Amino acid sequence: xxxxxxxxxxxxxxxxxxxxxxxxxxxxxxxxxxxxxxxxxxxxxxxxxxxxxxxxxxxxxxxxxxxxxxxxxxxxxxxxxxxxxxxxxxxxxxxxxxxxxxxxxxxxxxxxxxxxxxxxxxxxxxxxxxxxxxxxxxxxxxxxxxxxxxxxxxxxxxxxxxxxxxxxxxxxxxxxxxxxxxxxxxxxxxxxxxxxxxxxxxxxxxxxxxxxxxxxxxxxxxxxxxxxxxxxxxxxxxxxxxxxxxxxxxxxxxxxxxxxxxxxxxxxxxxxxxxxxxxxxxxxxxxxxxxxxxxxxxxxxxxxxxxxxxxxxxxxxxxxxxxxxxxxxxxxxxxxxxxxxxxxxxxxxxxxxxxxxxxxxxxxxxxxxxxxxxxxxxxxxxxxxxxxxxxxxxxxxxxxxxxxxxxxxxxxxxxxxxxxxxxxxxxxxxxxxxxxxxxxxxxxxxxxxxxxxxxxxxxxxxxxxxxxxxxxxxxxxxxxxxxxxxxxxxxxxxxxxxxxxxxxxxxxxxxxxxxxxxxxxxxxxxxxxxxxxxxxxxxxxxxxxxxxxxxxxxxxxxxxxxxxxxxxxxxxxxxxxxxxxxxxxxxxxxxxxxxxxxxxxxxxxxxxxxxxxxxxxxxxxxxxxxxxxxxxxxxxxxxxxxxxxxxxxxxxxxxxxxxxxxxxxxxxxxxxxxxxxxxxxxxxxx
Amino acid sequence: xxxxxxxxxxxxxxxxxxxxxxxxxxxxxxxxxxxxxxxxxxxxxxxxxxxxxxxxxxxxxxxxxxxxxxxxxxxxxxxx
Numbered sequence: 001x002x003x004x005x006x007x008x009x010x011x012x013x014x015x016x017x018x019x020x021x022x023x024x025x026x027x028x029x030x031x032x033x034x035x036x037x038x039x040x041x042x043x044x045x046x047x048x049x050x051x052x053x054x055x056x057x058x059x060x061x062x063x064x065x066x067x068x069x070x071x072x073x074x075x076x077x078x079x080x081x082x083x084x085x086x087x088x089x090x091x092x093x094x095x096x097x098x099x100x101x102x103x104x105x106x107x108x109x110x111x112x113x114x115x116x117x118x119x120x121x122x123x124x125x126x127x128x129x130x131x132x133x134x135x136x137x138x139x140x141x142x143x144x145x146x147x148x149x150x151x152x153x154x155x156x157x158x159x160x161x162x163x164x165x166x167x168x169x170x171x172x173x174x175x176x177x178x179x180x181x182x183x184x185x186x187x188x189x190x191x192x193x194x195x196x197x198x199x200x201x202x203x204x205x206x207x208x209x210x211x212x213x214x215x216x217x218x219x220x221x222x223x224x225x226x227x228x229x230x231x232x233x234x235x236x237x238x239x240x241x242x243x244x245x246x247x248x249x250x251x252x253x254x255x256x257x258x259x260x261x262x263x264x265x266x267x268x269x270x271x272x273x274x275x276x277x278x279x280x281x282x283x284x285x286x287x288x289x290x291x292x293x294x295x296x297x298x299x300x301x302x303x304x305x306x307x308x309x310x311x312x313x314x315x316x317x318x319x320x321x322x323x324x325x326x327x328x329x330x331x332x333x334x335x336x337x338x339x340x341x342x343x344x345x346x347x348x349x350x351x352x353x354x355x356x357x358x359x360x361x362x363x364x365x366x367x368x369x370x371x372x373x374x375x376x377x378x379x380x381x382x383x384x385x386x387x388x389x390x391x392x393x394x395x396x397x398x399x400x401x402x403x404x405x406x407x408x409x410x411x412x413x414x415x416x417x418x419x420x421x422x423x424x425x426x427x428x429x430x431x432x433x434x435x436x437x438x439x440x441x442x443x444x445x446x447x448x449x450x451x452x453x454x455x456x457x458x459x460x461x462x463x464x465x466x467x468x469x470x471x472x473x474x475x476x477x478x479x480x481x482x483x484x485x486x487x488x489x490x491x492x493x494x495x496x497x498x499x500x501x502x503x504x505x506x507x508x509x510x511x512x513x514x515x516x517x518x519x520x521x522x523x524x525x526x527x528x529x530x531x532x533x534x535x536x537x538x539x540x541x542x543x544x545x546x547x548x549x550x551x552x553x554x555x556x557x558x559x560x561x562x563x564x565x566x567x568x569x570x571x572x573x574x575x576x577x578x579x580x581x582x583x584x585x586x587x588x589x590x591x592x593x594x595x596x597x598x599x600x601x602x603x604x605x606x607x608x609x610x611x612x613x614x615x616x617x618x619x620x621x622x623x624x625x626x627x628x629x630x631x632x633x634x635x636x637x638x639x640x641x642x643x644x645x646x647x648x649x650x651x652x653x654x655x656x657x658x659x660x661x662x663x664x665x666x667x668x669x670x671x672x673x674x675x676x677x678x679x680x681x682x683x684x685x686x
Numbered sequence: 687x688x689x690x691x692x693x694x695x696x697x698x699x700x701x702x703x704x705x706x707x708x709x710x711x712x713x714x715x716x717x718x719x720x721x722x723x724x725x726x727x728x729x730x731x732x733x734x735x736x737x738x739x740x741x742x743x744x745x746x747x748x749x750x751x752x753x754x755x756x757x758x759x760x761x762x763x764x765x766x
Binding site: 092094126281283382384 | 710718719721724733734735736737739741743748751754755
């Protein structure tokens with residue numbers, strides 16, 4: 001059988017040439033505000049600095065025509081405002097990934113007028129020579145550049161003194177010390193940026209003619225390398241001959257700079273990070289430590305979040321609902337369609353979503369702490385072999401782990417993989433990673449049906465999620481994606497740090513706000529559509545807006561779907577309705593589920609645990625008293641079927657409708673098959 | 687690659703070696719060089735990772751490589 005994969009397509013559509021000054025670059029920045037671009041390798045503290053300078057005012061969005069994310073924000077200097085760009089991490093301007101390509105195109109656009117007004121290269125003091133490679137290349141294409149040195153504290157702890165001024169003299173560009181994690185060095189940074197914007201540009205580094213600065217691109221013979229820049233105006237300088245010489249010239253420039261700026265108090269020795277890595281990346285202990293870490297993360301999210309959730313739940317069902325009712329009666333809108341929409345739709349639905357915010361916050365906080373500590377890179381090393389089992393490099397672990405937070409950015413994050421087929425496979429597997437929106441449903445069901453072991457049940461769901469990723473990967477590799485190249489593991493391990501609460505909180509807030517902003521609209525729209533379906537009668541004489549829920553169009557839809565789930569033990573229309581809503585957004589599952597019961601017995605919603613009771617009764621009835629297996633089957637179906645419409649939209653962007661369709665078929669097919677198997681086999685043993 | 691020369695995957699943990707030119711596609715060679723793993727650089731093999739990979743120290747940086755990549759990088763042991 002010939003492989004069905006379509007030929008690799010150009011990864012960056014040719015229609016749009018990205019530009020720092022285009023409308024998309026920073027809609028909120030004042031017109032004419034200077035554009036300052038932050039660039040640097042991954043893990044140098046670039047985004048932490050960005051969040052600090054813009055006070056977390058991150059307005060992330062995809063770059064036009066791509067799915068690579070570029071952060072934008074306003075940075076207020078004492079005398080002016082600056083549009084700050086947070087460009088994707090790049091080791092050099094010779095791109096190996098679409099991210100690096102966007103960075104390259106933005107820094108050295110075909111039209112010189114599109115260039116940022118200033119490029120700030122963020123340089124890691126603990127890996128100076130490597131960081132300077134990017135600085136060397138940026139210096140070759142623009143004279144408006146400054147260097148920011150981070151991680152000086154870590155370098156000092158390792159016996160390295162970096163003379164920042166000497167570094168500036170040796171490289172011919174200003175260098176400033178900053179510590180974004182501790183919010184230090186902001187004033188000198190502001191002064192340096194002002195001076196660089198107002199002063200004359202530096203002469204570009206000797207490689208280029210000063211009159212016509214241009215990017216020198218090394219030839220690339222990699223088969224799957226990203227497409228060439230969108231315009232032919234970027235000159236290639238005598239590629240074959242100059243490639244090696246150019247590389248050597250840059251390394252010589254770097255070596256001179258490093259020699260004059262770095263003083264070693266003691267020879268290179270084993271650091272604390274190295275000792276930690278002997279355990280955390282070791283062949284047997286490493287994977288065990290990884291599992292223990294993941295287990296701890298999910299224990300914390302279940303046990304710490306619970307009391308906070310209860311508090312918010314009481315707030316939403318008590319004061320907020322009665323407040324809304326009072327407000328409605330004050331403006332004479334009580335008792336009708338509007339009251340139904342506000343109380344049963346908005347307050348019951350969005351209020352339920354809000355009660356799960358603590359869960360998201362804790363999850364994001366822990367993920368930030370893991371990233372900031374440097375452990376995430378170790379996790380990629382440890383899981384490299386496991387990922388290879390499904391034909392993906394360890395790097396694919398990072399988008400997949402992001403999937404455990406939210407599938408939407410994870411699908412976009414598949415772009416870090418330079419190989420088109422790896423991107424396709426990753427984008428198809430991400431939906432099987434259990435995103436945080438599915439967690440509340442597990443928690444609700446686990447604490448209703450398996451009290452006392454809720455933490456373990458929820459942890460088991462995450463293990464099952466990993467098994468789904470592995471299984472679906474193997475299935476795809478042995479059927480549709482037979483020819484799968486392999487990507488070598490070449491991964492930089494940043495030194496471990498103690499995560500700093502301030503930086504972690506800032507990043508958590510940024511993610512949480514982004515989540516609320518994107519999920520909020522979908523949730524409100526979903527709740528409104530579902531409420532409308534509930535208000536419309538299906539074949540009865542009930543007046544619109546006063547339909548008993550079981551007579552509504554919504555119930556009719558759910559009843560039509562429900563028999564499909566009978567073999568899995570949950571063929572009840574309430575449950576099916578939750579799954580119908582879940583196709584749109586998993587965040588809305590609990591909201592819509594409770595809505596179907598609220599519509600039947602509105603008074604009882606004030607009773608804590610009412611939803612649990614109602615769900616229990618339905619599961620008992622639908623499964624013929626084999627409740628345990630039916631609940632497991634339901635949780636597994638919920639885990640494995642289509643995550644949400646937003647994920648589908650992201651997939652469509654990455655891999656096109658055809659493969660997105662294949663993905664939906666795979667999710668529904670696998671979810672239903674495994675759910676039926678679990679119920680039927682479980683019923684025999686229960 | 688000459689059969690007599692040693693490769694990175696053959697070196698024991700704790701040993702130090704000088705790198706040769708990797709037998710990898712140019713884009714990978716370039717990425718290795720950008721990370722400091724260029725011909726002539728001295729590295730220390732720090733530890734083993736699952737699947738036969740290694741963590742290498744090159745100056746102050748730590749780079750994890752998998753077994754397949756290690757096998758394609760010639761390395762001559764040097765005394766410490």
